[in-house]
Structure formats: structure tokens, C-alpha cells
Amino acid sequence: MSSRVLSVDNARKRFGQAVALDGASLELQQGELLALLGPNGAGKTTLIRAIAGRVRLDGGEITLFDRAVDGRHTPPELGIVPQDVALYPLLTARENLEVFGSLHGLAGPALSKQVAWALELTALADRARAPVKDFSGGMRRRLNIACGILHAPRVVLLDEPTVGVDPQSRDRIYDVLADLARSGVSLLLTTHHLEEAEARCSRTVIIDHGRVIAAGTLSELVEQTVGRYRLVTLRLDASVPDDSAVALRVNGEEITVDAADARIVKARMRDVAADLPPLLERIRLAGRSVEDVEVRGPSLQSVFIHLTGRELRE
Amino acid sequence: MRTLLRIGFINLRRDRVVLAMVFVLPIVFFSIFAVVFGGQQDPATSRIRIAVVDEDRSEVSARIVAGLQNEKGLRARTTADEAGKQPPLDRAAAERLVRDGDLPVAVVVPRGFGGSFAENGFAGGTGPPIQLLSDVSDRIAPQVVLGLIQKVAMTAAPDLLMQGGMRQFEKYGGGLTPQQKAAVAEWMPRLRPPDKTGQASSPTAAGLAVAVDVVDVMRTDNRRGSLISFYAAGIGVMFLLFSAVGGAGGVLLDEAESGTLDRLLSTNLGMTGLLVGKWILLALIACAQLTVMFLWGRFVFGLPLFSHLPGFAVMTVATASAGAALGLVLATLAKTRAQLQGFSTILILTMSALGGSMFPRFLMSETMQKIGLFTFNAWALDGYLKVFWRQAAVWQLWPQLLVLGTATLVFLALARMLARRWEAA
Numbered sequence: 009m010s011s012r013v014l015s016v017d018n019a020r021k022r023f024g025q026a027v028a029l030d031g032a033s034l035e036l037q038q039g040e041l042l043a044l045l046g047p048n049g050a051g052k053t054t055l056i057r058a059i060a061g062r063v064r065l066d067g068g069e070i071t072l073f074d075r076a077v078d079g080r081h082t083p084p085e086l087g088i089v090p091q092d093v094a095l096y097p098l099l100t101a102r103e104n105l106e107v108f109g110s111l112h113g114l115a116g117p118a119l120s121k122q123v124a125w126a127l128e129l130t131a132l133a134d135r136a137r138a139p140v141k142d143f144s145g146g147m148r149r150r151l152n153i154a155c156g157i158l159h160a161p162r163v164v165l166l167d168e169p170t171v172g173v174d175p176q177s178r179d180r181i182y183d184v185l186a187d188l189a190r191s192g193v194s195l196l197l198t199t200h201h202l203e204e205a206e207a208r209c210s211r212t213v214i215i216d217h218g219r220v221i222a223a224g225t226l227s228e229l230v231e232q233t234v235g236r237y238r239l240v241t242l243r244l245d246a247s248v249p250d251d252s253a254v255a256l257r258v259n260g261e262e263i264t265v266d267a268a269d270a271r272i273v274k275a276r277m278r279d280v281a282a283d284l285p286p287l288l289e290r291i292r293l294a295g296r297s298v299e300d301v302e303v304r305g306p307s308l309q310s311v312f313i314h315l316t317g318r319e320l321r322e
Numbered sequence: 323m324r325t326l327l328r329i330g331f332i333n334l335r336r337d338r339v340v341l342a343m344v345f346v347l348p349i350v351f352f353s354i355f356a357v358v359f360g361g362q363q364d365p366a367t368s369r370i371r372i373a374v375v376d377e378d379r380s381e382v383s384a385r386i387v388a389g390l391q392n393e394k395g396l397r398a399r400t401t402a403d404e405a406g407k408q409p410p411l412d413r414a415a416a417e418r419l420v421r422d423g424d425l426p427v428a429v430v431v432p433r434g435f436g437g438s439f440a441e442n443g444f445a446g447g448t449g450p451p452i453q454l455l456s457d458v459s460d461r462i463a464p465q466v467v468l469g470l471i472q473k474v475a476m477t478a479a480p481d482l483l484m485q486g487g488m489r490q491f492e493k494y495g496g497g498l499t500p501q502q503k504a505a506v507a508e509w510m511p512r513l514r515p516p517d518k519t520g521q522a523s524s525p526t527a528a529g530l531a532v533a534v535d536v537v538d539v540m541r542t543d544n545r546r547g548s549l550i551s552f553y554a555a556g557i558g559v560m561f562l563l564f565s566a567v568g569g570a571g572g573v574l575l576d577e578a579e580s581g582t583l584d585r586l587l588s589t590n591l592g593m594t595g596l597l598v599g600k601w602i603l604l605a606l607i608a609c610a611q612l613t614v615m616f617l618w619g620r621f622v623f624g625l626p627l628f629s630h631l632p633g634f635a636v637m638t639v640a641t642a643s644a645g646a647a648l649g650l651v652l653a654t655l656a657k658t659r660a661q662l663q664g665f666s667t668i669l670i671l672t673m674s675a676l677g678g679s680m681f682p683r684f685l686m687s688e689t690m691q692k693i694g695l696f697t698f699n700a701w702a703l704d705g706y707l708k709v710f711w712r713q714a715a716v717w718q719l720w721p722q723l724l725v726l727g728t729a730t731l732v733f734l735a736l737a738r739m740l741a742r743r744w745e746a747a
Contacts, residue, residue, distance in 0.1 A: 060588055061588070062584065062587070062588065080745075081592075082587070082588040082589070084590075086588075088584075088585065088588045090581045090584055090585060091581070092580060092581030092584075093580075093581070094580060094581030094582045094584060094585040095580075095582065096582065108585065108589065111586065111589035111590060111591050112589050112590060113590050155585070156585075
């Protein structure tokens with residue numbers, strides 16, 4: 009049975025004229041891996057920093073384990089993994105961990121034990137004595153995470169933890185996060201990668217213009233937004249004739265012709281087995297043949313585009 | 323080629339710090355050095371200040387005292403205050419003024435000088451010579467005063483010199499005829515110096531010299547070493563500032579840029595704890611830097627470090643603490659590394675020039691010396707000079723320690739205030 013560990017209620021924050029948060033609300037449950045998704049400038053980092061006590065809200069409330077976050081201090085139950093690789097490059101991996109561990113109040117055997125655990129968890133034990141400046145991007149990211157979780161926080165905030173790393177390192181990072189979630193740690197991470205949020209996170213919160221516009225599991229989001237349609241894309245041997253656009257309708261759903269390439273036709277279908285054959289027949293009657301067919305299920309990408317009207321990276 | 327020039331000019335125009343470094347910095351330094359070393363702006367106060375003690379109270383000594391007072395290159399005082407309202411100085415009081423660094427030179431006309439002059443003239447005989455009490459730290463002022471004493475003696479009393487000469491002539495060469503005596507009497511008034519100017523010159527005065535003993539009142543055990551201490555302190559303090567500012571910049575700006583500052587602030591450490599920790603680190607580095615500098619001075623140049631350890635330790639801790647705190651202020655003030663670099667270079671070099679790190683303050687005009695007191699370097703250097711030159715006890719360093727201590731607290735408070743921008747927005 010999960011229980012709420014963090015709640016953000018109607019968070020508001022302005023920086024001069026710019027509105028960073030405009031009534032954002034969300035909840036994080038124990039052992040959950042929650043993705044905070046949004047385009048650049050949507051307010052993700054501001055929200056993370058507000059939860060971390062590094063940004064003072066103009067309005068609204070943040071509670072962590074039912075205690076209000078004052079916006080001046082970082083609560084000890086929190087672990088922060090910043091977007092930048094915040095490490096000392098001339099120090100070794102172990103030295104970096106020891107420094108941040110002791111600043112979190114760890115000392116003696118407890119510190120040694122946690123350092124060993126963090127090195128093991130992030131698969132850096134064999135590079136513990138190497139200076140960070142010699143590390144690859146993926147290793148730095150993992151050590152960046154290790155420094156944030158060393159003091160065994162119950163809630164971990166991660167700001168773009170996988171930015172700029174290769175797919176293998178990304179998988180490794182998500183394995184670490186999944187391990188933590190399994191052990192009962194709650195994780196809130198911001199990401200640009202829809203596939204990551206879709207594949208690796210238990211729930212997703214979509215934020216835009218400082219507001220949360222949708223929240224839930226992938227299937228909940230799909231139901232709430234695009235519905236259970238499949239997107240069928242056909243590539244024809246030649247352009248669709250201008251006068252055939254109206255004729256080409258399936259179950260009342262409009263067929264769209266790609267504006268950039270008139271040979272590509274897209275259709276939304278609730279039942280592909282029933283709806284696709286009539287469409288293929290009509291194409292044949294129009295004197296065209298089909299070179300390629302792609303059928304895609306609903307994705308976070310389609311949810312996101314449906315909600316924000318734009319691609320994530322715009 | 324045109325494209326390259328265009329890129330260069332656009333970058334230069336848009337980076338104001340670089341622009342300032344290229345054009346403003348040289349002008350600022352030219353102006354400072356012109357004022358410090360040129361001294362044309364304040365000719366009245368660039369005169370050498372001396373004390374004159376007349377123990378002899380003869381006509382000759384009075385003439386010499388008056389001559390020194392009228393000398394344009396000098397500001398001579400005979401009383402404890404410059405206004406001349408207090409009682410005349412005695413030898414001990416004048417010596418104290420020199421030892422304390424208030425004046426570079428004191429001139430003592432000893433008892434019996436006039437009598438000896440009457441017998442032998444300035445140069446001859448075994449009478450007591452004029453004494454020049456000087457501070458070895460100033461290599462120029464005693465030499466200048468020495469020359470001026472000669473000039474004043476010759477020009478202030480040529481008639482008395484002539485009278486002495488005639489007496490000598492009559493003693494050993496026989497009496498003068500009435501006609502000769504009349505000629506001398508007619509000629510003598512022409513030797514009397516014009517009032518106030520002290521500028522009368524006479525060919526009869528040439529070729530003679532007054533006996534003057536130069537007395538080093540500092541009585542340092544190692545003059546060369548003492549002089550080395552000036553350079554060790556001067557250069558040491560300047561580089562301490564550079565390294566403190568560089569270190570503080572690395573501490574705060576680089577950490578803010580890399581994100582470690584944010585991470586540090588999310589630990590148990592608050593901003594105050596962070597600043598105090600960084601300040602202690604910078605101060606320890608600065609202490610080590612000064613110690614290495616003075617140890618090098620000790621072993622390579624014979625600087626008398628070990629005989630002045632307590633004073634050195636106290637001054638080093640005070641100087642390093644204030645320098646580190648100033649470094650934090652500059653680092654919290656600057657928004658970028660480039661700003662810090664440009665601004666601190668201007669400030670440190672200016673303070674070093676005005677504060678005596680490059681050129682001793684006691685050789686600057688009085689006005690420039692006063693302006694120098696607004697700099698950190700001046701107080702630090704004054705303290706080191708007190709220790710190594712004036713043989714001051716630790717308690718006598720209290721004015722310097724008070725100023726440096728207060729500066730440290732003010733700088734730390736200022737840095738804490740400026741560091742608010744890194745705290746929760």
C-alpha cells in the first residue's frame with residue numbers, strides 16, 4: 009500500500025515578469041518513480057528547486073512527510089541530484105563521496121559503509137580511486153547520482169539525470185533508480201526523454217507554462233487524452249489525387265495527407281483489422297498502390313502533442 | 323581576414339570588462355603612478371619633514387636652525403607639535419619621533435658646537451659634530467638633509483665663518499693693519515645672509531664642510547635584512563591579495579557555475595558556514611604564503627625573521643585574515659570570472675601602489691601617505707615595518723591590528739550580505 013510522501017499544492021513563482029510556476033500541483037507516493045515531463049521553460053527545474061528548498065514560492069505549499077518545506081533549507085529527508093554534474097573534478101570518486109557524505113552529517117564507519125554502498129550501486133567501485141576528471145560522461149552522471157543518495161534520503165529529486173549520456177549508460181542509470189524505488193525510496197525526476205518516462209517510470213506528470221496539465225500512468229494519460237486509437241501511416245507510390253481527400257474517410261475519421269509529402273497518408277483507427285482493408289481498397293480504386301504501412305499504438309509522444317500542441321523539444 | 327576582424331571587434335565591444343582592461347586600466351595606473359611617483363600635484367607636502375634640536379643655543383646654532391627652517395626642501399620643526407606652540411624638543415623626544423616613524427630625520431646641534439666653531443670654524447678642531455638622527459628605512463631623506471645642513475651652514479653664517487677665519491688668521495698670522503680691519507668690516511655685512519631666504523651664497527663658503535655624524539636610531543641588528551623585510555611584506559601582501567581573490571573566485575564563482583555550490587548548500591552547511599569555512603581556508607593559505615615568503619627572505623637574504631617571530635605571527639594572521647575576507651567580498655560582488663579578474667586586478671594594483679607595496683609610503687608626499695591609509699596594504703605594511711624596523715613590541719601593533727581586525731569583520735559581513743544572491747531565490 010503506497011502512501012503520500014510529497015505534495016505540491018498550487019505552487020506559484022515569478023521571476024520578474026516571467027511566470028515560472030502558475031499553480032502547479034502534484035503528489036509523490038512512497039517507492040514511486042515519477043517522471044516530470046515538459047518542454048524547455050515549462051517550470052520543471054523551478055519546481056524541483058522549490059521542493060529542494062532552493063526557491064521560495066510566491067504562493068502555494070509544499071509538504072514533505074506532512075511538514076511544510078520553508079524554501080530556505082533543504083529538508084534532510086531529501087536527496088538532490090542536480091542537472092549539472094556537481095562534482096570536484098580533481099578529487100577521486102571516493103573523495104567526492106566522502107566530502108558530500110560528511111557534509112550530510114555522515115562520519116566514521118557509517119560514512120565508509122555508505123560510500124561503499126553508493127560505489128557498488130552505481131557500478132563505480134573499480135574506479136573509486138580515479139580522479140573524476142578522467143571519467144566518461146556516463147560515469148560522471150552515475151557518480152552525480154551517488155553523491156545525492158549517499159545519505160540514504162527517503163525522497164530523491166533528479167533534474168535531467170540522463171542528459172547527454174549514451175543509451176547504455178542511460179539504462180544503467182535507470183537500473184540504479186529502479187533499485188532505489190524497489191527499496192522504498194521515492195523518486196521524482198525531470199526528463200526530456202518521452203521513451204524513458206514511458207518505459208521506466210511508474211507515473212508521469214506533464215507540466216507546461218508552469219501548470220500541471222495531466223498526471224497518471226501511461227494508460228490513464230492515453231485514456232484521458234488521445235483515447236485508444238492506433239495511428240496508421242501509409243506511404244503510396246504517388247501523390248494522393250486532390251479530389252480524393254473527402255472520399256478517403258474511415259468510420260467518419262478524417263484521413264490526413266502529409267503537408268510536406270503528398271504520398272504519405274495518416275489515419276486514426278479504433279479497430280485496425282476492420283478499418284484498414286476498406287482504406288486499402290479505396291487507395292487501389294484511386295489508382296495508387298501502397299509501398300509501406302506503419303501502425304503505432306498510443307504513446308506519451310501522442311499524449312504530449314495532444315496536450316501541448318507541440319513536440320517536446322520545441 | 324575581414325571576418326576575423328569583425329568577430330574580434332564585436333567580442334571586444336560587447337565584453338565591457340575586457341574593454342575596461344584594455345583602455346581604462348592603463349590610464350588608471352598611469353594616473354596613480356604619476357601622482358605617487360611624480361608628486362607634482364602637491365609640492366608643499368612633498369618636503370622632507372625633520373625635527374631640529376638646538377642644544378647649543380649659540381648664535382651659530384640659532385643661525386643653522388633658522389636656516390633649516392627657511393630651507394624650501396624641508397619642513398623643520400623645533401617643538402613637539404608642528405604649529406610651534408609646545409615647548410622645544412629635546413634630543414630624546416626628537417629621537418622618539420624618528421623611531422616611531424613620524425619623521426625620517428632629526429637634526430641635533432650639540433652643546434659646544436658654537437664654541438668649537440668660534441675656535442676652529444665648521445670643519446676644524448675636535449668640537450662635537452652636528453648629529454643626524456635617521457631612520458635607515460629611508461635611504462633618501464638623511465642624504466638630502468645631510469646635504470642641506472652643509473648648504474645651510476655655509477649660507478646661513480658666512481659672516482660668522484669669516485669672523486672665525488679672521489680670528490684664526492690674527493692668532494697665527496699676526497694682527498691686521500687698521501686699513502685691513504676697515505676693509506674686513508666693510509666687507510663683512512655683505513656676507514650676512516638676507517633675512518628669511520637663506521639663499522645668500524658666497525664664494526668664500528665653498529670648499530668647506532660641516533662635520534655631521536649620521537646616527538641610526540633604529541639600531542637594527544641587521545640593516546640589510548630589515549630592508550629585505552620591507553620587500554617581503556610589500557610583495558607578500560600584494561600577492562596574498564591576488565591569491566586570496568583568485569582562491570575565493572574559484573571557491574564561489576566556479577562552484578556556482580559547476581553546480582557544486584548548490585549541492586553544498588543543500589547539505590547541512592548553510593551559506594554562513596560555507597563562507598566561514600572558505601574564509602578560514604583562504605586565510606590559512608595566505609598565512610602559509612607569507613610564511614614561505616619570509617622564510618625565503620630569512621635563508622636567502624638574511625631577513626631577521628626568528629628574532630621577530632611574535633610580531634611576525636600576529637601581523638601575518640591579521641593580514642591573512644583581512645586579505646581572505648577581502649577576497650570573499652570581491653568574489654561575491656563579481657557575477658563572472660572575467661568581472662572578478664578585471665575588477666580585482668585594478669583594485670589590487672591600485673591598493674598596492676597607494677599602500678606602499680611597490681614604492682615605500684614614507685617616500686611619498688604627505689597627502690599620498692594619507693590617501694594610502696585607505697588601503698589594506700598600508701596598514702599591513704606599517705605593521706610589518708613596526709615589527710622589523712622599529713623593533714615594536716606586539717602590543718604596539720594595536721592600531722594596525724585594530725584596523726585589520728575591523729576590516730576583516732566588515733569584509734565578512736559584506737560578503738555574507740552579497741552572497742544572498744546564491745541562496746533561495
